[in-house]
Amino acid sequence: MKKLTQRIDRERLLLGIAAPLLAIVAALVVTALVILATGKNPGAAFSDMVTYGSASDSQVYILNKATTYYLAGVSVAIGFRMNLFNIGVDGQYRIAAFFAAVLGGALTTPGWISIPLIILCAMGTGAVWAAIAGVLKVTRGVSEVISTIMLNSIATAIIAFLLQPGKLAELQSGGTVVSTKPLPTSSYFFQIDTGAAGELWGFIVIAVLVGIAYWFVLGRTRFGFDLRTVGQSESAAAASGVSVKKMVATSMVISGAVAGLIGMPTLLNDSHQFSNDFPVGIGFTGIAIALLGRNHPVGIALGALLWGFLERTTNHLEFEGYDKEILGVIQGVIVLCVVIAYEIVRRYGLKRQQQRVGAELAAQAAAPTEKQEVAR
Amino acid sequence: MANKDIDITVRTGTVHALCGENGAGKSTLMKILYGMQQPDEGTITVGGETVTFNNPADAIARGIGMVHQHFMLADNLTVLENVVLGAEKLYGIGAKARTKITEISDAYGLNVRPDVLLEELGVADRQRVEILKVLYRGAKTLILDEPTAVLVPQEVEALFHNLRELKAEGLTVIFISHKLGEVLSVADEITVIRRGTTVGTVEPAGTTPKQLAELMVGSELPTPETEESTVTDVPLLTVDKLHLSQTDLDGVERIILDAISFTIHQGEVLGIAGVEGNGQSELVEAIMGIRDPEAGVITLGDTDISHAPTRHRREAGIGYIPEDRHRHGLLLEAPLWENRILGHVTERPNSHGQLLDIKGARADTGRIIEAYDVRTPGIDVTAASLSGGNQQKLIVGREMSHSPKLLIAAHPTRGVDVGAQAAIWDHIREARREGLAVLLISADLDELIGLSDTLRVMYRGRLVADADPATITPEELGSAMTGAATGHLEHTAATGPEHTEDDAR
Structure with a gap:
């Protein structure tokens, strides 16, 4: 009996790994075909990606990027685990980063007070922004997909309105960039100096903590079980x-709070201000990464790293004479393949388990049945 | 579920019954015969010719049609439209189709009127429309999946009459059921399936329900009868003038529960009889707190729980065996031990404070599996991979493990094999002796009569009749279920329907 349980578990694990592998292999094949179609050599491109991607400065870059992407993935995954599609992560993190940057610029307190305040402000803003969609869903039945898409646009408009000289922003000395007041150096988050390879953002620690909390709350608490x-x-x-409604609202708020963290690595470790070139669209990247990582804390981390790797290496491909659009093709194909592969593997796994249970029970039943028939 | 070494021969122009415990593999076999699932090995031969069915269309082309347990009909279309839907190519959608429908209806005595809107039809009429739909598509062999589950005894008789007509016209009927009395009354031949294999084919003449049951399970037939009364005079659940209505899409207000009042005492089983869809599900949901009643008071012990959240009610000691276990009782894709936590996440052994006690829950799942004979290779398989009967045993085990004061049991033994049925009845009886109050809702009249201390009949949202389970017969109860009788039902020896062969009890 025990043996069968173990076998099923090992199988489940194998199946779990099979899906993303299948998807990535399929994506590689499609990408190779696309590169071939442009008349270039895919083999050379792939080998360039591997060599360049494994250089130490690339590794630091990828880890820094992955920190941001990981938070985005977790934020989306919280919604997914609830069957909620929080497309609004994008607007939530941007508006959160904006207000956190405004607050950070205005604070003159020491770092150990400012930094937590800035982070809390971001989480709070993200939570409030997501809560609007959550409340609309539970009180009026508005689909969170529609409302969060619209809230994204509203967030964009609000930021555009407030990010003007004389409102909450100022014109930088160069005269081309409008940004919030820069954070004082005391509010910078710590970095790990890796020498020639560059600075590794300290926020990666927070990202890891978020991942652990995500795993713990979902898997080990009553709240997570309800969710x-x-x-x-x-x-x-x-x-x-x-209470399904309460749960929908709560998880939307949590998803938004985590979304608020997405802009923090950039703000506290890199840009130190919110300007009109603050990264956009990471919320959508988060959707892809959550799908790729199967809403699993480790899976999302792998997805985030893969995304960082692809971005880093395809940028470099451009210098080698390949088209830079290849990045979009690879990413798009991976997401598509992942969704298909997961569904196929899930169905296969379910069917296989039913067959196994049936076979096991038939074997168990066979012995006593025969005895009874003999007795009669 | 698995089928192996299934041998079944159905002769043309007969009614062939297929019976077996649930989980024995009846449904799988039917799916294979109807092309919804493909066999790993073995052959199907129709009229001497070996065939392969890749999908239901292949089966229909060979003259095999299926009447599903859950009707596949559109309420807002007429009978004619429902019948031609998807088969427009055969006789068009106009006069020719109407002629054909009338022709079939007359030939087999189905008494179907083509221009009536489906929503005006009752369950029995709908079933006849389903049968006609299959015949219209040229079926010579009909598979009926548990057709009597939704019918009252009188309607069952009418259905059997139709089946005999079909047989007389040379059609073949495969009839799936686990109600032994019915099977013996209508079938020409009976094939019994046990644990995925055919164990034998018998003729109904010279076979008693008892023998058939023994063939099905290899053990004695259980009876749902309770022994001495354990009813006390301590009221446990009091429902007073409960009212619930719902506004449908057209803005018409429909009353679902109308002035429902009853009391269940400690140690009492209150049975509610009624054709499905007369408000029983909504009553259960109101007591569980899933629906909020507009008026009326529900009291558990001394506490008014009319508007309390579901979790409070569960913690206060209400156990719940839901009518639809897939939708309300299980997380199908979660492992068994997580399903053991479901509904009792705040209670031991499932959690300590805010944290889950995974070890405790897993250990207790193992105990339930042992104590309730849930047949599974382990606690890490998903709930979906168990057969219906084993899923139900897990649910019953889970609910009983928290020593409830009140058990709401909606169809507790539906789709459960005879052996497990007896075990579930025993568990209910045992808990009843210790003061458990039970609200029992069931379509199985024998179960209701056998297990209940008090019986009520529900019809169109009202409790219209009550009866003494000691004397009442299923037929008498059946007529009250159709609204034909109200008030206190007295058993009268001579006036019941004279023709009853349902003596499986």
Whole structure:
């Protein structure tokens, strides 16, 4: 009996790894075909990506990028585990980073007070912005997909309005960049100096902590169990005593709070101000990464690293004479393949398990049945 | 679920019954015959010719049609439109189709009127429309999956009459059921399936329900009868003038529960009879706190729980065996031990404070599996991979493990094999002796009569009749379920429907 359980577990693990591998291999094949179609050599391109991507300065760059992407992935994954599609992560992190930057620029307190305040401000703003969609969903039944898309646009408009000289921003000395007041150096987050390879952002520590918290809360607490229950079956959750509406609103708020963290590595470790060239679209990257990582804390980390790697290396391909659009092609194909591969593997796994259970029970039943028949 | 070494021969022009415990593999076999699933090995031969069905269309082309347990009909279309839907090519959608429908209806005595809107039809009429739909598509062999589950005894008789007509016209019927009395009354031949294999084919003449049951399970047939009464005079659940209505899409207000009042005492089983869809599900949901009643008071012990959240009610000692275990009782893609936590996440052994006690929950899942004979290779398989009966045993085990004061059991033994049925009844009886109050809702009239201390009949959202389970017969109960009788039902020996062969009890 025990042996079978172990076998199923090992199989589940194998299946879990099979899907992303399948997707990435398929994506590589498609990409190779695309590069071939442009009349270039895909083999050379791939080998360039590997050599360049494994250089130590690339590694630091990839880790820094992955820190941001990881937070985005977790934020989206919280929604996914609830069966909520929080497309609004993008607007949530931008508006959160903006207000956090405004606050950070205005603070003159020592770093150990300022930094937590800035982070809390970002999380709070993100949470409030997401809560709007959550409240609309539970009170008026508005689809979170629609409302968060619209809230993204509203966030863009609000930031554009406030990010003007004389409002909450100022014109930088160069005369081309409008930004919030820069953070004092005391509010900079710590960095790890890796020598020639560059600075590794200290925020990676926070990202790891977020990942651990995500795993712990979902897997080990009553709250997490309720959340997963709603995600798996709303009707069963309601019958089991979970208030589905409260859960939807709460998880939306948590997703938004984590979204608020997305802009923090950039703000506290890199730009130290919110300007009109603050990175955009990371919320959507987060959707892809959460899908790729299967909403699993480690999976999301791998997805984030892969994304960072692809960005770093395809940038370099451009210098080697390849088209830079190849990045979009690879990313798009990976996401598409991942969604398909997961569904195929999930169905296969479910069917296979049913067969195994059936076979095992038939074998178990065979012995006593025969005895009975002999006795009669 | 697995099928192996299934041998079944169905002769033309007969009614062939297929019976077996649930989880025995009846549904799988039917899916294979209807092309919804492909066999790993073995052959199907139709009229001497070996065939392969890749999908239901192949099966229909060979004259095999299926009447599903859950009807696949559109309420807002007429009978004619429902019948031609998807088969427009056969006889068009106009006069020719209408003629054909009338022709079939007359030939087999189905009594179907083509121009009535489907929503005006009752369950029995809908079933006849389903049968006609299959015949219209040229089926010569009909598979009926548990057709009597939704019918009252009188309607069952009418259905059997139709089946005999079909047989007389040379059609073949494969009839799936686990109600032994029915099977014996309608079938020409009975094939019994046990644990995925055919164990034998018998003729109904010269076979008693008891023998058939023994063939099905290899053990004695259980009865749901309770022994001495354990009813006390301590009221546990009091429902007073409960009212619930719902506004449908057209803005019309529909009353679902109308002035429902009853009391269940400690140690009492209150049975509610009724054709499905007369408000039983909503009543259960109101007591569980899933629906909020507009008026009326629900009292558990001394506490008013009319508007309390579901979790409070569960913690206060209400156990719940839901009617639809897939939608309300299980997380199908989660492992068994997580399903053991479901609904009791705040209670031991599932959690300490805010944290889950995974070790405790897993250990207790193992205990439930042992104590309730849940047949599974382990606690890490998903709930979806268990058969229906084993899923139900897990749910019953889970709910009973928290020593409830009140158990709401909606169809507790539906789709459960005879052996497990007996075990579930025993568990309910045992807990009842210790003062458990039970609200029992069931479509199985024998179960209701056998297990209940008090019986009520629900019809269109009202409790219209009550009866003494000691004397009432299923037929008498059946007529109250159709609204034909109200008030206190007295058993009268001579006036019941004269023709009853349902003596499986």
